[in-house]
Amino acid sequence: MDALIPILLTIVTAATPLVLAGIGELLVERAGVLNLGVEGMMIMGAVAGFGAAFVTGSPYLGILASIAAGMAMALLFGFLTLTLATNQTATGLAITLLGLGLSGLIGKPFTGQPITRLPNWDGIDILVVFSFLLAGAVSWFLFRSRAGLIVRAVGDNHTSAHTLGYPVIRVRYLAVLFGGACAGLAGGYLSLSYTPQWIEGMTAGKGWIALALVVFASWRPWRLLAGAYLFGAISILAFTVQTFALGIPSQLLSALPYIVTIVALVIISRNRLMLRANTPACLGRPFVPDR
Amino acid sequence: MTPAPKTPPLLEARNLVKAFGPLRANDGVDLTVAAGEIHALLGENGAGKSTLVKMLYGALQPTSGELFWHGEALTIANPAAARALGIGMVFQHFSLFEALTAVENIALALPGDFDLAALSGRIATLSADYGLPLEPSATIADLSVGERQRVEIVRCLLQNPRLLILDEPTSVLTPQEAEQLFITLQRLAAEGCAILYISHRLEEVRRICQRATILRHGKVVAACDPRQETPASLARLMVGGDIHAVRAHRDVAEGPVRLRVHELSLPPDGPFSVALQDISLEVRGGEVLCIAGVAGNGQSELFDALSGERVADYAHAVEIDGLPAGRHGVNWRRKHGAAFVPEERLGHGAVPMFHLSDNVVLTRHAVDHTVAANRRVLRPGARAIADRVIAAFDVRKGKPDPEARALSGGNLQKYVVGREMDRNPGVLVVNQPTWGVDAGAAATIRQALVDLATRGAAVLVISQDLDEIFDIADRIAVIARGELSAAHAARDMTPEMIGLYMAGMDEAAAQAAGEGGHAHP
Numbered sequence: 001m002d003a004l005i006p007i008l009l010t011i012v013t014a015a016t017p018l019v020l021a022g023i024g025e026l027l028v029e030r031a032g033v034l035n036l037g038v039e040g041m042m043i044m045g046a047v048a049g050f051g052a053a054f055v056t057g058s059p060y061l062g063i064l065a066s067i068a069a070g071m072a073m074a075l076l077f078g079f080l081t082l083t084l085a086t087n088q089t090a091t092g093l094a095i096t097l098l099g100l101g102l103s104g105l106i107g108k109p110f111t112g113q114p115i116t117r118l119p120n121w122d123g124i125d126i127l128v129v130f131s132f133l134l135a136g137a138v139s140w141f142l143f144r145s146r147a148g149l150i151v152r153a154v155g156d157n158h159t160s161a162h163t164l165g166y167p168v169i170r171v172r173y174l175a176v177l178f179g180g181a182c183a184g185l186a187g188g189y190l191s192l193s194y195t196p197q198w199i200e201g202m203t204a205g206k207g208w209i210a211l212a213l214v215v216f217a218s219w220r221p222w223r224l225l226a227g228a229y230l231f232g233a234i235s236i237l238a239f240t241v242q243t244f245a246l247g248i249p250s251q252l253l254s255a256l257p258y259i260v261t262i263v264a265l266v267i268i269s270r271n272r273l274m275l276r277a278n279t280p281a282c283l284g285r286p287f288v289p290d291r
Numbered sequence: 292m293t294p295a296p297k298t299p300p301l302l303e304a305r306n307l308v309k310a311f312g313p314l315r316a317n318d319g320v321d322l323t324v325a326a327g328e329i330h331a332l333l334g335e336n337g338a339g340k341s342t343l344v345k346m347l348y349g350a351l352q353p354t355s356g357e358l359f360w361h362g363e364a365l366t367i368a369n370p371a372a373a374r375a376l377g378i379g380m381v382f383q384h385f386s387l388f389e390a391l392t393a394v395e396n397i398a399l400a401l402p403g404d405f406d407l408a409a410l411s412g413r414i415a416t417l418s419a420d421y422g423l424p425l426e427p428s429a430t431i432a433d434l435s436v437g438e439r440q441r442v443e444i445v446r447c448l449l450q451n452p453r454l455l456i457l458d459e460p461t462s463v464l465t466p467q468e469a470e471q472l473f474i475t476l477q478r479l480a481a482e483g484c485a486i487l488y489i490s491h492r493l494e495e496v497r498r499i500c501q502r503a504t505i506l507r508h509g510k511v512v513a514a515c516d517p518r519q520e521t522p523a524s525l526a527r528l529m530v531g532g533d534i535h536a537v538r539a540h541r542d543v544a545e546g547p548v549r550l551r552v553h554e555l556s557l558p559p560d561g562p563f564s565v566a567l568q569d570i571s572l573e574v575r576g577g578e579v580l581c582i583a584g585v586a587g588n589g590q591s592e593l594f595d596a597l598s599g600e601r602v603a604d605y606a607h608a609v610e611i612d613g614l615p616a617g618r619h620g621v622n623w624r625r626k627h628g629a630a631f632v633p634e635e636r637l638g639h640g641a642v643p644m645f646h647l648s649d650n651v652v653l654t655r656h657a658v659d660h661t662v663a664a665n666r667r668v669l670r671p672g673a674r675a676i677a678d679r680v681i682a683a684f685d686v687r688k689g690k691p692d693p694e695a696r697a698l699s700g701g702n703l704q705k706y707v708v709g710r711e712m713d714r715n716p717g718v719l720v721v722n723q724p725t726w727g728v729d730a731g732a733a734a735t736i737r738q739a740l741v742d743l744a745t746r747g748a749a750v751l752v753i754s755q756d757l758d759e760i761f762d763i764a765d766r767i768a769v770i771a772r773g774e775l776s777a778a779h780a781a782r783d784m785t786p787e788m789i790g791l792y793m794a795g796m797d798e799a800a801a802q803a804a805g806e807g808g809h810a811h812p
Contacts, residue, residue, distance in 0.1 A: 146398070146405040153388050153399055160386035163350055164400055165371035277432070281390065 007236065009123045013194060015232030017042070017186040017203075019131040021210035022217070022224045023138050024182020029214055030142060031175035032155035032282035036092025037077050038183045039207025040099025045070040045184030047103040050110055050191040050198040059118040062192045063127070063185065070184015071177050073099055078176040082169050085286040100201060110198040117196040127189045132225070134182070139221035151175060155280035158287040168287050183207065205258060212261045216268055218278040234260050299362030301326045301485050302347065302378075302454055307356035309342050316342040318509040320356070324454060329476060329486045331496040331517055334506035335529055335729045337699070340489050343506070344456050347487070348380045349373040374400065379447030380456040387431045387439055394427040397446045418445050421475050436463040436586050444475070455479065456487045461495060462755070465585055466790035473499050491529075491730075492758075493522040507531055530730050546576030549749035550629075550718045551610040555603055555617075557596055565589040565773045567596060572768060572775060574749035576717070579740060580778060581764035582753045583789050589773035590753045591634060594722040597751070598631040599624045611718055622657040628717035630654070632708050634726060634753075636700070640707040643696035647688075648677040650695055651710060658714070676713060684709035684735060701732035708736050712743060719743060722753040737763050757786050769793055 021038055028035045049066030053059045077095050080086045118125050142148040154161045154171045162168050186206070191198055209231060217224035238253040269275060300323040309317040317339045324330050334340045345351040347358070349367035357364055360376055367373050373380075387396050394411050401410070411427040418425040423441045431439060440463060447455055457476075461469040476486055476499065490496050496503060496517050503517040505528045513528045520528075550573070557567040567589055574580045584590055595601045596609065599621035603609060608617035611627050621631070631654075633639040641650045651673045656663040661672035677692060684705040688698055695703060708724060724740065725733035741763050744750045753770075754760050760767060761781060768778035769792035776792045 149391070149395055149399060149405075152391060153395075156388040156390045157386075160388060161399075163370060163382070163386045165349075165369045165374075166399075277390075 015228040018228040020186035024179040028179035034284035037095030040096035041183035042187035045187030046191040049188030066188025070180040074180020118193040303359040331500035331503040338506040339509040377453035379452035389432040465793040550574040578765040584770035630711035630716035632721040634722040641695040648673040680709040701728040
């Protein structure tokens with residue numbers, strides 16, 4: 001039992017960035033927007049959070065900076081896809097590429113520098129607790145509040161929502177900004193707490209896993225939480241097995257979470273009926289109102 | 292509730308204009324609606340009815356003109372403002388959210404407290420009161436079209452409307468469901484609610500409406516009391532000329548069976564799809580078999596199985612001219628003389644961005660060497676066929692070979708039907724041949740279907756339009772929940788019998804109810 005608790009704690013901390021980014025993207029997709037820029041928003045959050053903490057010496061200001069950076073990227077994404085109605089897939093990919101490149105440029109002076117780490121108790125810090133509360137709050141919001149019902153309505157049928165008089169574009173802007181804030185925060189968690197340093201490309205595909213988790217969870221917050229912990233467990237497992245030197249190539253073990261992502265998506269996609277019944281019907285479709 | 296003579300009308304529109312670029316969808320429309328009346332808005336597709344009511348509901352803003360509510364000038368900025376005034380609207384293509392429950396859908400349209408449990412109680416009371424049975428916690432995707440309409444109506448009624456707008460409400464209902472709707476509407480009118488009723492079913496307009504305003508090309512061409520008119524005189528006002536009736540069909544043909552379906556069953560292929568159960572039918576050369584039914588009862592699934600877009604796992608499930616076709620795809624069936632016209636013309640029947648001649652290639656490449664040979668597309672051949680179809684079916688278009696999306700609905704439908712007719716097929720399967728098509732084009736298409744049968748082809752028409760079915764059918768079967776009734780000679784069928792089949796009653800019940808009923812004129 002005593003050996004188990006540290007392992008569980010490692011799993012929870014490994015899963016936290018996935019929960020934060022995944023819950024944000026879940027709400028975005030519920031509003032009918034496919035944001036493939038999660039990875040880019042996350043890495044911008046990581047570099048901005050680290051930079052702010054390095055300059056000011058306060059990890060809490062770092063958290064605020066990472067949220068702001070994620071939202072700034074989300075605002076750009078929203079302006080392109082919502083105001084200008086560009087293709088969401090292409091724009092999201094562009095945002096990710098932009099974020100990876102820009103963060104490398106901004107982060108050059110921070111490489112190898114130390115910061116004050118976010119305080120924690122056996123690895124549990126405020127962001128870990130917050131991620132758990134966030135899943136509950138978003139679940140309550142989506143299924144118990146009028147505003148959440150409006151978000152689901154906009155994602156299900158934007159034409160009808162518009163006809164009923166709901167501001168589709170504004171609802172989606174708010175959702176995208178929320179998603180950006182969550183992705184930025186997830187990045188901030190990585191650079192301020194999980195590995196408190198700046199390494200170029202340190203998100204290492206976690207934004208993509210968060211995106212896959214949303215589908216895996218069939219757009220439900222509690223399932224996403226469970227899925228994130230499952231993935232956290234797999235990456236910790238891969239890490240632990242390496243130490244036993246069983247002769248399995250370490251590259252293969254490091255690739256394990258990504259392989260599991262693909263396998264999980266294939267299994268989910270096989271159940272077409274279930275997937276189609278749960279997918280927000282307007283996901284990825286730009287909305288252009290009549291005059 | 293009866294207004295005194297000098298009381299201003301509930302709603303008045305004066306000289307309303309709505310321009311979309313150069314097109315004037317509404318061009319100086321005047322309309323008055325009084326409290327407690329059922330007022331019909333008549334017109335062909337594209338006459339401007341939907342544009343007009345969208346302006347009344349605040350979903351569109353007029354380019355110019357004035358609106359008066361209880362005699363006071365106002366603008367209706369958005370649908371929420373219209374609902375606050377007491378204007379409710381039931382849309383033709385429902386504005387419901389399929390993934391949400393009935394009570395959630397209704398909550399989205401109501402201001403005030405967000406308490407779904409209390410709202411469910413109010414829904415139950417009101418729906419029982421008006422005879423509109425409804426389960427508040429049901430998900431919309433699981434409901435029939437008639438049930439969905441009830442959700443929309445209850446949603447409007449909970450807002451205590453002074454004016455209720457209904458856009459072609461009976462087009463999706465069985466005759467029995469329509470009767471129930473008429474009772475509800477008459478009760479609402481008696482309580483003082485005004486009803487603006489859009490329809491092109493002239494018989495029902497004459498039955499339940501006290502006044503009618505008729506639109507043509509965006510202008511009001513007549514205002515009358517429909518009870519004083521005949522269907523023919525109303526139709527003349529709508530179209531601006533006589534519609535020639537479809538030439539009567541010759542005696543029922545005794546040709547060979549050209550299309551046979553034998554115990555065809557298919558599982559649903561999507562969450563909102565219907566399973567086909569044990570469907571059997573035969574169509575002889577020289578006859579038109581019509582399959583009636585309310586939308587969403589397996590029509591598109593049956594069409595896909597007949598066309599070969601979905602293959603059966605049993606070769607004799609579908610036979611074309613005696614050949615087992617069940618396990619063959621659409622090209623094989625085309626090569627053996629069959630042709631298919633799907634319901635959705637833009638996107639299924641034709642590719643919107645392709646020119647009309649390119650659209651010829653899509654259904655001809657496997658069967659016509661003038662269009663494609665040696666893996667190459669022969670454009671002159673395709674162009675020649677396109678021109679032939681355009682001439683034969685009087686397809687109106689702007690440029691010589693436009694993209695499919697540039698055509699109006701009626702013209703594109705004539706083109707898509709004409710393209711398949713041009714092959715002179717032995718078997719033609721067509722789904723909703725005149726859905727959303729104006730009266731003139733509909734008459735052309737129906738005549739062409741009858742003529743094709745006269746030349747010896749087997750013609751299978753899937754339709755929701757009972758008038759159309761009685762116009763062209765030799766025999767009629769009804770599809771309900773994926774099951775097909777036996778086919779009966781059209782002269783032995785009445786709309787009431789079809790309605791009973793639609794409701795899914797067994798054959799004996801339908802026969803019993805049909806006894807003593809009058810044959811359709």
